[in-house]
Amino acid sequence: MRDIFHIYGTDGFEMTQSLLTAIEPEKLIPSQSSKIALKPNLVVAAKPDGGATTHPEIVIAIIEYLKVRGFHNISIVESAWVGDSTKRAFEVNGYYTIGKTYDVRLVDVKDDAYVAKTVHGVPFEISKTIMETDFLISLPVLKGHCQTSMTCALKNMKGCVSDRSKRHSHSIGLHKPIAALNALRCADLVIVDSLNGDLDFEEGGNPVQTDRIFACRDSVLCDTYGASLMGFEVEDIDYILLAERFGVGTTNLDFANIIFLNEPSEIAPLPLPTGKAIYLNQYIDSRSACSACHGTLLHALKRLDEVNQLGSRFDRKICVGQEFKTVQDPSRAGVGTCTGGLGKSVPGCPPTALAMLEFLKSL
Ligand code: SF4
Known part of the structure; x- marks a missing residue:
C-alpha cells in the first residue's frame, strides 16, 4: 500500500503499460471473473x-x-459535473469506440441505480455499479480546483454519486463529503494522469505540461504526494487530512516507497503557455528544460503568487533546463540538478514543487 510508482514521458499508453507491469494488478484482483470498474475524470465534455x-x-x-x-x-463508470452531459464527454473522448472495440460497458452514473448510505453524517446516493464493483481503478487528473485548491484521487470519487449528492456536497462545503465518500468506497488502485493537468480549474483551460503518470493503492497517500508535486503542504488541503482521520489511508510521505521507473531526460518541446501560465512564465528562463521541471516550476510560482509573494521578488528570471548544465554563474538561481553550477540551486531531477517553493521563498 505504501508504494508510489512514478513514470515520465509523453506516450500515455506506453507509460501506463509500464506502470501496470511494475504494479502487477492481476495479483490484486480477486479473480478473473471479478467486476472491474475504471473511473476516469470526465468532469466536462472536453478533450x-x-x-x-x-x-x-x-x-x-x-x-x-x-x-x-x-x-x-x-466497465467504465463516470458522471460529468452537474450541468454537463456524461454522454457528450464519452463521445468527445472516443469512449463509445473504446466500448465497442474492447467489449467494455459504459456506465453513465447519472442514469445508474443508486444505493443510499450515510457516512460520518453525510448522506450519499452512490452508484450501484460502483458499490458492486470488486476492483475499482480510479484515473484522476492531478489539477487545480477553485474551491479545494487541488483535485486528485479522493475528489475523483465524486463522479460516482448522483447529481443530487453532488449538489448537497457543495452546499455543506466539499471537504467533509469528499473524505466521507472515500470512507464509504475508495479506489483499490489509483493511476494519476499528470501529463498536463490544469493549473487552476477542474474544468481546464490552463494546462501545464508535466509529462508524468504515477500510481498508488492508498488514495490518501496518493493525494498527499500529488499535493507536494503541486507545491501544497498536506495541511493546506482539508479533505486529505479528514480522509486520513476517517481511516482511508495515510498522509505520511516518509512512509512511502517512491519508485521512479525512469528519469525525465527526454526534452519534449514545451507547448506555448496559456492563460495564467503566460503570466507566470515571465519569471522563468527556460533553456532545453524537461516539461516535468518547467511545469513544476510553474506550479511553485503559482503558490507564491497566491500569497502575494511573487511581484518584484526576483531581480532575474529563475533558470531551468539542461542547457544550464555547463553554466557557472554565481549571480543566477535555478531549479533542478542541471542548474547546480549556478550561485543558488535546488537539487532534484526534477525537484517537487514543494521543494522549489521553499527554495524560491529563501531567495
Ligand atoms: S533537472 Fe534537468 S534533466 Fe532533470 S528534469 Fe530538470 S531539466 Fe530535466
Whole structure:
C-alpha cells in the first residue's frame, strides 16, 4: 500500500503499460471473473489537451493489459459535473469506440441505480455499479480546483454519486463529503494522469505540461504526494487530512516507497503557455528544460503568487533546463540538478514543487 510508482514521458499508453507491469494488478484482483470498474475524470465534455480530463490512451492501456491476462468483466463508470452531459464527454473522448472495440460497458452514473448510505453524517446516493464493483481503478487528473485548491484521487470519487449528492456536497462545503465518500468506497488502485493537468480549474483551460503518470493503492497517500508535486503542504488541503482521520489511508510521505521507473531526460518541446501560465512564465528562463521541471516550476510560482509573494521578488528570471548544465554563474538561481553550477540551486531531477517553493521563498 505504501508504494508510489512514478513514470515520465509523453506516450500515455506506453507509460501506463509500464506502470501496470511494475504494479502487477492481476495479483490484486480477486479473480478473473471479478467486476472491474475504471473511473476516469470526465468532469466536462472536453478533450484532455485542455487539462481537465483523463487521456483515453491510459484507459485503453489498462483494458488491453487486463484483457490479455483474462480479465473481461470491465466497465467504465463516470458522471460529468452537474450541468454537463456524461454522454457528450464519452463521445468527445472516443469512449463509445473504446466500448465497442474492447467489449467494455459504459456506465453513465447519472442514469445508474443508486444505493443510499450515510457516512460520518453525510448522506450519499452512490452508484450501484460502483458499490458492486470488486476492483475499482480510479484515473484522476492531478489539477487545480477553485474551491479545494487541488483535485486528485479522493475528489475523483465524486463522479460516482448522483447529481443530487453532488449538489448537497457543495452546499455543506466539499471537504467533509469528499473524505466521507472515500470512507464509504475508495479506489483499490489509483493511476494519476499528470501529463498536463490544469493549473487552476477542474474544468481546464490552463494546462501545464508535466509529462508524468504515477500510481498508488492508498488514495490518501496518493493525494498527499500529488499535493507536494503541486507545491501544497498536506495541511493546506482539508479533505486529505479528514480522509486520513476517517481511516482511508495515510498522509505520511516518509512512509512511502517512491519508485521512479525512469528519469525525465527526454526534452519534449514545451507547448506555448496559456492563460495564467503566460503570466507566470515571465519569471522563468527556460533553456532545453524537461516539461516535468518547467511545469513544476510553474506550479511553485503559482503558490507564491497566491500569497502575494511573487511581484518584484526576483531581480532575474529563475533558470531551468539542461542547457544550464555547463553554466557557472554565481549571480543566477535555478531549479533542478542541471542548474547546480549556478550561485543558488535546488537539487532534484526534477525537484517537487514543494521543494522549489521553499527554495524560491529563501531567495
Ligand atoms: S533537472 Fe534537468 S534533466 Fe532533470 S528534469 Fe530538470 S531539466 Fe530535466
